[in-house]
Structures are given as structure tokens and as C-alpha cells.
Amino acid sequence: MARQLYELCGTDPARVFSPFCWRSRFALAHKGLDFESIPWRFTETERLAFAKHDKVPVLVDGARVVPDSFAIARYLDEAYPERPSLMHGRAHAYRFIQSWTGTVFHAALIRLIVSDVPPLLDEKARSYFIESRQQRFGMKLAEVTRDREARLPEFRAMLSPLRDAVLAQPFLGGDAPDYADHVVMGAFMWARGTSPLRLLAEDDPVWSWRERLLDAYGGIARATPRAEA
Amino acid sequence: MARQLYELCGTDPARVFSPFCWRSRFALAHKGLDFESIPWRFTETERLAFAKHDKVPVLVDGARVVPDSFAIARYLDEAYPERPSLMHGRAHAYRFIQSWTGTVFHAALIRLIVSDVPPLLDEKARSYFIESRQQRFGMKLAEVTRDREARLPEFRAMLSPLRDAVLAQPFLGGDAPDYADHVVMGAFMWARGTSPLRLLAEDDPVWSWRERLLDAYGGIARATPRAEA
Known part of the structure; x- marks a missing residue:
């Protein structure tokens, strides 16, 4: 199978x-x-x-x-214990990075990109998405993201724990990526696939870390369709 | 020796x-x-x-x-590899929690408690502390913490990644504490030793996690002098 x-x-x-x-x-x-x-x-x-x-x-x-x-x-x-480990037998040690990504990173990111998603969806999915997200935010999606350029500095400041960590080492997992990198990079892939907004400055250590993950695993992340500016 | x-x-x-x-x-x-x-x-x-x-x-x-x-x-x-492990051979996996604690948690906490520290210090240390911190904040320490009660909801919201994680498992390290818990609990010990401010509500899962760490290791944390209200 x-x-x-x-x-x-x-x-x-x-x-x-x-x-x-x-x-x-x-x-x-x-x-x-x-x-x-x-x-x-x-x-x-x-x-x-x-x-x-x-x-x-x-x-x-x-x-x-x-x-x-x-x-x-x-x-x-x-x-598949014989293959490269994702969490090194310590799955609970990956809880905090997931909690941070879910409660802090995703929450900030969706407010920057949510209005870019509907055009990428077919009609039925689009209706569902718009209605459910408008209800969540209590406003039109275009209003949620309207001042997003002005909120970029705050968004980038929110990334300070990630920035500090990847200044000290190439990946959250150390010299090679592991599941901690996958969790955080997943959020950047969400943005990359849906929004033309330029989230990071090129001189940001987070930019370099993201580049390394776009190239990892034979470049699977870089190869997927990207939102056009 | x-x-x-x-x-x-x-x-x-x-x-x-x-x-x-x-x-x-x-x-x-x-x-x-x-x-x-x-x-x-x-x-x-x-x-x-x-x-x-x-x-x-x-x-x-x-x-x-x-x-x-x-x-x-x-x-x-x-x-001491034969004794209980702190980081399980994966020290770089503990970078992010240290970065988060340093850049987010400590930064928020010092703005709530900094004015409580000087009375605990001897004269020379007190002068140094007041002068260096006033310079950092650009204001008197009493001004830094003046509206602290009003900032508690924001402080507690900042703890959401910790809260989420310790809702799912007893410690960041899993069933037992490890160095991730030590790093975050260190910040709470800073507050406990210096400030009477009540940082957490009793029904907060973070409160329960902190209680578990106050009791851990024979209660060494609970036994140290605490700031009086």
C-alpha cells in the first residue's frame, strides 16, 4: 500500500x-x-x-x-527508528516550540496574510474561508491586513527568540534541521505559498535560516508554488 | 577541592x-x-x-x-554523564527556550519588578543597580513599575507558550523537569526573591507548574528567602 x-x-x-x-x-x-x-x-x-x-x-x-x-x-x-531522527526520543521537548509557534507566531502571521488566501481557493473553499475568518476577526479580511506594512517591525521583533537561536547555530536542531525547524518553517511556508508580503529583511539572521531550510532536503520547499508579488 | x-x-x-x-x-x-x-x-x-x-x-x-x-x-x-541528564545530549535543542526566556520573558518581567530590587542590596550594589537600570530605562525605577498591576494581563498573555506546553505535560522536560524547566523557572525565582507582586493567578496552569518546581529537588526553591508582600 x-x-x-x-x-x-x-x-x-x-x-x-x-x-x-x-x-x-x-x-x-x-x-x-x-x-x-x-x-x-x-x-x-x-x-x-x-x-x-x-x-x-x-x-x-x-x-x-x-x-x-x-x-x-x-x-x-x-x-522508522533507523532513519534520521526528528525528535531524538524526546518528543515532549518539542512541545514548547509548537506552543510558541501556534500561540505567538501563527497569531501574528495570520493578521498579515489572511486576505491573500481567498483568491487561491476554489469557490466552495473560498466561501467557507472568508466566512469563518471574518467571524473570527469580527471584520472583513481586507481590514485585518490593511495596515500590515506598518505592523512589520512588530512582527519582526516577535521573532527575536528565533533570531537569537539561529544566530548561535545554523538550525534550531543544531548543525542540521530537526522537527523544531520544521514546525517554525511551516509557518513561513504558509506565508510563502499565499502572500506576496515581504516578511523579513535580507540582513535578518532569520532570513538566512529560512534560506537554509528552503534548500534543505533537495530544495522541496523552494520548489513549491510561491505567491506572486 | x-x-x-x-x-x-x-x-x-x-x-x-x-x-x-x-x-x-x-x-x-x-x-x-x-x-x-x-x-x-x-x-x-x-x-x-x-x-x-x-x-x-x-x-x-x-x-x-x-x-x-x-x-x-x-x-x-x-x-557527570552517569547522573540524571539535563539536556540529553542535545544542548542546541535548548537554545530556543533560552532565547525566548531572555528576549521575551525577562524583558517583560524586569518591567514589573525592577523597583523592588534596590532595598535588598547593600549600599554599593544598590547605587550601581539603580544607576545602571535607570540609564537602561531612561527613567526612575519607580516609574518603570508604576502601572504594573495594569500590565499583568499582558504579562500573563505573554506566557501563553509556556501555559500551552504545561497543560499538555507536567514539565517542559516531560514527566520530570529538565534544563528547559530550570531556564524558565529561573525567571520566576528572580521575581519570587525580590518582589511581592503576584504574577500569576492560582487557576493558571503556569501556577501549578511553578508549584511543582518549587517542590522539586527536595524543595530547594521554596526554601529560599522570599520577598514579603
Whole structure:
């Protein structure tokens, strides 16, 4: 049975932009495991019923069905211990970076890019996305991102813990990337796939770290469709 | 030769309140290693000349002199591999939590407690502290903390990555504390030793995590002098 990863995508199935799906994409690449990408779009919950879950990513590996990006990373380390480790037997040590990424980084990022997403979606997904996000923010998406250029300095300051860490070492994982890098880079891939906004300055150590991850694993991240300016 | 830890303290040598010294204190306790605390006070740089360093903590372990809390943690894991591990052979994986603690947590915390520190210091240290911190903030220390009660909600929101992580597991290190917990708890010990300000609400998962660390290692943290309300 083939290995499959259900991933969120836009109208173009190559436009994979979910930060959580990117964690699994990087994790599979890190493990050197091939997979077939199964395009999934917002509202297609019934297509995930087999996984008893309503969100992507979902990994199908032979007879195993694994939903949730963190569970997928743990599964991959358990099932393929002979391949390069994602979390080095210390999965709980990767909790904080996920919490920071989810509560701080994603929260700031979505306010910069959310209005760029709808044009990339097909009609049904677009309606769902606009309605659910407008409800969350209590305003039109264009209003959420209207002053985004002015908020870039604050956004870049928010990245200070990441900046400090990647000044001291090439990757969060040390000399080579590991699952901590996948988690944070997933957020940058979300932005890269959806928004032309220039998040980082070229002289930012975070820029250089991001470049290293765009090149990692044979350049899989750099090769995916990018939002045009 | 005895093991000694040079630690920042107030007029009372038992009042150890440096967040960085607390990292080393917890690390030594985690390793089960006894040490003699050598009181050190602001401006006593000449007393650290033997370590070619001007800040505490400095660990003296027999013939070895190790300045800097992170270097001390790495040294302890290397020198005592048979004792409980602090960083599990993955020191660089602890960079991000140190960066977050240093750039986000400490920066927010000092603005809440800095005016409580001077009364705990002897005259020379007090003059140095007030002058250097007033210069850093560009205002009197009482002005820095004046509206601190009003800033508590923002401070507590800043802790969201920690809160999320310790909702999912007892310690950042998993079922038992490790160096990640020591780093973050060091900041809370700084506050506990110097300020009567009530940083957390009792129903906050961070409160419960802090309680677990106050009790850890035979309760060494709970036993040190606390600022009175």
C-alpha cells in the first residue's frame, strides 16, 4: 500500500500552504520517505471520515492512519527508528516550540496574510474561508491586513527568540534541521505559498535560516508554488 | 577541592535572586551534586578575575572553572554523564527556550519588578543597580513599575507558550523537569526573591507548574528567602 499524505491545497493541488501539513512534509523528507500528496480542500471533512478526524494533515502509511502533525512526527520516529531522527526520543521537548509557534507566531502571521488566501481557493473553499475568518476577526479580511506594512517591525521583533537561536547555530536542531525547524518553517511556508508580503529583511539572521531550510532536503520547499508579488 | 557556585545575592547571602544563577542551582540539584554557595554582589568584578569573566554564575568544580549558565549545564552533563541528564545530549535543542526566556520573558518581567530590587542590596550594589537600570530605562525605577498591576494581563498573555506546553505535560522536560524547566523557572525565582507582586493567578496552569518546581529537588526553591508582600 502506498504512503499518502492528505494536505490542504488551493485550487492548484501543488499549492500546499497549511503550516501543519508542511511540518509533516518536512518530517517525511527528513526521514527520506516518499509519499503521494492527496489534495484536500477546506470543507471536505467527509473525505477524512476514515481517519476519524476532520483536519489535515492525515498520514496513511500502509495499514496505519495517523492524523495530527505532532502524532505523525512521533509515529515516523517510532516506525522508522533507523532513519534520521526528528525528535531524538524526546518528543515532549518539542512541545514548547509548537506552543510558541501556534500561540505567538501563527497569531501574528495570520493578521498579515489572511486576505491573500481567498483568491487561491476554489469557490466552495473560498466561501467557507472568508466566512469563518471574518467571524473570527469580527471584520472583513481586507481590514485585518490593511495596515500590515506598518505592523512589520512588530512582527519582526516577535521573532527575536528565533533570531537569537539561529544566530548561535545554523538550525534550531543544531548543525542540521530537526522537527523544531520544521514546525517554525511551516509557518513561513504558509506565508510563502499565499502572500506576496515581504516578511523579513535580507540582513535578518532569520532570513538566512529560512534560506537554509528552503534548500534543505533537495530544495522541496523552494520548489513549491510561491505567491506572486 | 570543594565544588563552589558564585551566585548573585542581596545583603542577605541567602537571598539568591539571579535568574541565571538559579539555572545553575537547579542544574546542580538535578545532578544531585552538592556545592558551596559563594555570595557575590553587583560590582565585585575583581573577585571573578580568576574565571576571566565578569558575571555570575561561575562554577568551580575541583580544578575546573566554568563561567556562564549554559556552559555550566553543558559541563555538568559532560562531566557527570552517569547522573540524571539535563539536556540529553542535545544542548542546541535548548537554545530556543533560552532565547525566548531572555528576549521575551525577562524583558517583560524586569518591567514589573525592577523597583523592588534596590532595598535588598547593600549600599554599593544598590547605587550601581539603580544607576545602571535607570540609564537602561531612561527613567526612575519607580516609574518603570508604576502601572504594573495594569500590565499583568499582558504579562500573563505573554506566557501563553509556556501555559500551552504545561497543560499538555507536567514539565517542559516531560514527566520530570529538565534544563528547559530550570531556564524558565529561573525567571520566576528572580521575581519570587525580590518582589511581592503576584504574577500569576492560582487557576493558571503556569501556577501549578511553578508549584511543582518549587517542590522539586527536595524543595530547594521554596526554601529560599522570599520577598514579603
